[in-house]
Amino acid sequence: MAPFWLDFEKEMMENLMLERDIMFITAKGLAMRTLLTNFLRIHCSATNLVLCLNTMENAELYVETLEAQGVEKQYLPKIITNKFTVQDRKQLYKEGGCFFITSRILVVDLLNQAIDVPMITGIVVAEAHRVTDTSVEAFILRLYREMNRTGFVKAFSEDAYAFASGFHKVEQVMKLLYLRKLLLYPRFHVAIHSCLNQHQPEVYEIEIPLTPLMKDMQAALLVAMELTLNELKRSCKELDETELTMQNALSKALEYMLKKQLSSIWHRLSHKTRQLTGDLTVLRQLLAYLTRYDAITYYSFLMAQKAQNGQQRTPSQWLFTSAADRLFTAAKKRLYKVGKKKDKVEITLEPNSKWKSLDDLLNEINQAKSKLDENLAGGVSTLIMVRDERTSSQLREYLYFNGSDMLEHRFRQYLQQKNSSFSTEHQLLLQAIGLTTTTTATSGKRKSTPAAASDNGPSELASYGLSMEELADLSQADTKKRPKTANLSVILRTNQLVICTYAQGKKCGSLLEDLQPEHVILYDPDVAFIRELEIYHARYYEDPLNVYFMVYEESAEQQAYLTEIKREKEAFEKLIKQKEHMVIPLNVYDIPAHIKAKQTPQYSLDTRTGGRAKVQLISNSIVIDVREFRSALPSMLHKEGMQLHPVTLEVGDYILSSQMCVERKSISDLFGSLNNGRLFNQAEMMTRHYQIPMLLVEFNPDKPFALQEVSEITSDIKHSSITSKLSLLVLHFPQLRILWSKSPQATVDLFKLVKKGHDDPNVETAVAVGSNSGPSNGSTFYNMNSVDVLRKLPGITQHNYRKVMAHCKNLAQLSNMTVDELEPLIGHSSARKLHRFFTHNVNS
Known part of the structure; x- marks a missing residue:
């Protein structure tokens, strides 16, 4: 059954269908999933x-979702993963339809011609803000447009801020995706604003004051954050201070800005x-x-951060400020207070202010009884x-226990896990909470209560609160401790209350349409879900919907919530201005100039050929392991x-010729493979099967171009030193070449240089190398034990042993050669030494 469409959704759908190649950038939560679902439903056919x-x-x-909308099973989209073989994928492509596929699998199928590119109807690219010139998605679109100029490309994104940051990123992405049309749909779009404002749900904003201790802790954290931010500005002059504000520091925006500015100079x-x-x-x-967290969980996290910081070489400066003292003092006071003589403690266990407000709100909803259970039509009362x-x-634990019992139970667990049983303060706390040292020592043998189980992690029915079966188990397991409060009476109504995280809501599809709630409580603010609520109520405005927006005053x-809305609005305003002056090339399918030059015949100036086209042998074929397509190279x-020839290789990552093999390592891969010994095995395999084995160490252009800090490099051999391990690798495999590359582009230039004058590799041979079937064209492989023996013989040096290996099949043949036969290989003096070694009588 097709869903009911709003006016602005119809407009978006019409633009999506009319324009062949187009990119949509919408505000978060504004019908992006609905738009894509409806578009796929139209194309679900053979x-x-x-x-x-x-x-x-x-x-x-x-x-x-498509199955629920009535799409027949044989026409539902297929999900392609690595579980499908190449032959399976070829057959599925021939059958047609819609496919959800990983970028790595698709690019390999395109290069191997496992899919008929001209037959592709179109490509849909979600999260278009992730596309860069080195991403696999850009590679796929390039392959697609080289052989298919009639198929469509539809790109979608809900991250306007990612497009607004940087220098004309939206133009770059459109160029990489071969697009000429851009549509922007912010929340303040005329069509969206007029449609959603006609039927707004009843919204009640509940501003909850922070407790005095929480206010003091927040003020202390803000002071510490401002001091740290100012100190960072003074210590690093390279930073652009325009974006380093306290407003951005309240969200992840500051982390993104710092990473962007400092990554290239981090070393x-x-x-x-x-x-x-x-x-x-x-x-x-x-x-x-x-x-967000209760006082005990927060204090535990705070102390863990302090302990972790104490193990560092230099503790953080903010811990020595008066703000840090205020923070730790107030956090402790939320749990307990120590007497002046330090001979007694008072347990305080301050609850979160939102809990009491939620309790009052649920009681108010329950007492109002605006709808009876039998009139809910399969829906729920409160979400x-x-x-x-x-x-x-x-919250699930709070709705089962009351606030004081819940906090007392959690505090018991915290004291039992704490390893300071011999301190006076800890002993006083154990006595005040009703525990003894013996109880603490044997706490591991106690049975876990239902509340403890809920704290360890979400239950299977966490997204739907507590079911009737769970409540029955709880009532049987702990009837003595079960509180008789109004909270429990609210839950006991079948399908009356559902607790769901925003992440679970995204995975559930049409959560609101499935549950059909009468009351929605936004315990934590979320911009995207608020807009989903607006769209849901605009569709079903005849059904009353009450929304309660809870936020700390x-x-x-x-502030973080308001900042997120402001950043998105400013991002759309910036994109609107960029769109007015956007420069889009007339021919988006134009082939790059360097590829045109390769396709143009090379004419010779030699008068003996009459200036005719000269056929040149250009080595431009490379065999690549399919796992390498996760990288940009x-x-x-x-x-x-x-x-490129993507295959599964047993030895190496890139085969440049019949003699050259390359194993590529990023810095993190290099450290890991040296630590676990995997690189030594790989070097041995390459040395055994190829005459020119190479190790490529490739740095990230956005990260420091350094193997390790200068202060960590010493003249001594150390087991923990990366330079020491590399030195041992070179000593053990002297024929191994090491290539250093600062970026993927530099690697391309290196490959061009080393391939000059060499033949192209054979794909079948490269695949057979290292497998049980062995090589298919008689490639030369060496017994490394025999090679080690050869290099230790008198007269054999680092410079002549390869020549000897090329002319002798084994050591037995070498031992029977005369001085005259050895002399062209290793010289007269060395030939006499080697011949004397083989013919000398050991008994004489």
Whole structure:
């Protein structure tokens, strides 16, 4: 059954169908999933072949939604993973339809011609903001447009800020995707604004004041964050201070900005600057968790951060400020207070302010009884939306226990796990909470209560709160401790209350349409879900919907929410201005100039050939392991006119010729493979099967071009030193060449240089190398044990042993050669030494 469409959704759908190649950038939560689902439903037929990229995360959700809308099973989209063989994929492509496929599998199938490119109806690219000139998606579109100029390309994105940051990124992405049309749909779009404002749900904003201790902690964190930010500006002059504001520091925007500005110079930064950037991340987390977690969980996390920081070479500066003292003091006071004589403690266990407000709100909803259970039409009465699983677990536990019992239970667990049983303060706390040292020592043998189980992680029915079966188990397991509060009476109504995280809501598809709630409580603010609520109520405005927006008053939580809305609005305004002056090439399918030059015949100036076209042997074929398509190098090699053959290789990553093999390592891969010994095995295999084995160490252009810090490099051989391990690798495999590349583009230039004058590799031979079947063209492989013996013989040196190996099959043949036969290989003096070694009588 097709869903009911709103006016602005109809407009978006019409533009999507009318324009062959187009990119949509919409605000978060504004019908992007609905738009893509409806578009796929139209193309679910055997006459089409539509490929969807960057959609694997929600592929099953799209399939379930289309099936619910009445699409026949044989026409539902297929999800292509590595479980399908090449032959299976070829057959599926011939059958047609829509496919959710990973970028790596698709690019390999395109290069191997496993799919008939001219028969492709079109390609859908979700999350278009992730496309860059080195991404696999750009590689796929280049291959697609080289052989198919009639198929469509539809690109989608909900991240306007990613497009607005940087220098004309939207133009770059459109050029990479071969697009000429761009449509922007912010929340303030005329069509969207007029449609959604006609039927707004009843929204009640509940501003909850922070407790005095929470206010003090928030103020202390803000002071510490501002001090750290100012110190970072002073210590690093390379930073652009225009975006380093406290407003951005409340969200992840500051981390993104710092990473963007400092990644290229990270190796030149002082230890102080690096530590300050890490401190900002920690402080932002502490500020976010203050309003999200209970007092015990927060205090435990705070102390863990302090202990971890104490193990560092240089502790963070903010820990020595008065703001840090205020923070730790207030966090402790939320749990307990120590007497002046330190001979007694008072347990306080301050609850979160939102819990009491939620309790009052649920009681108010329950007492109102605006709808009876039998009139719910299969829906639920109340839906509570939270940010993460920990918050969901807390609320489920709070709705079963009352707030004081819940906190007391969690505090018991915290004291039992704490390893300071011999301190006076800890002993006083154990006595105050009703525990003893003996109880603490044997706590591991106690049975876990239902509340403890919920704290360890979400249950299977976490997204739907507590079911009747769970409540029955709880009532049987712990009838003595079960509180008789109004909270429990609310839950006991069948399908009356659902607790769901925003991440679970995205995976559930049409969550609101499935549950049909009468009351929605936004326990944590979320911009995307608020817009989903607006669209849902605009569709079903006849059914009453009450929305309760809970937020801490004058808190970092409120400011972060407002900042997110402001950043998105400013991003769309910037994109609107860019669109007015956007420069799009007339011929988006134009072939790059360097590829045209390769396709142009080379004319000779030699008068003996009469200036005719001269046929030149150009070595431009490379065999690549399919696992390498996760990197940017294959795309750049193809862009430079190289002919790629993706296969599964047992030895090496890139085969440049019949004699040259390359094993590519990024810096992280190099460290890992040297530590576990895998690189030594790979070097041995390459040396055994290829005459010119090479190790390519490729750096990331966006990260520091350094193997390790200068201060870590010493003249001594150390087991933990990467330079020491590389030195041992070179000593053990002297024939191994090492190529150093600062970027993928530099690697392309290196490959061009080393391939000059060499033949192209044979694909079948490269695949057979290292397998049980062995080589198919008689390639020369060496017994490394025999090679080691050969190199230790008198007269054999580093410079002549390869020549001897090329002329002798084995050591037995070498031992029977005369001085005259050896002399052309190793010289007169060395030939006499070697011949004397083989013919000398050991008994004489």
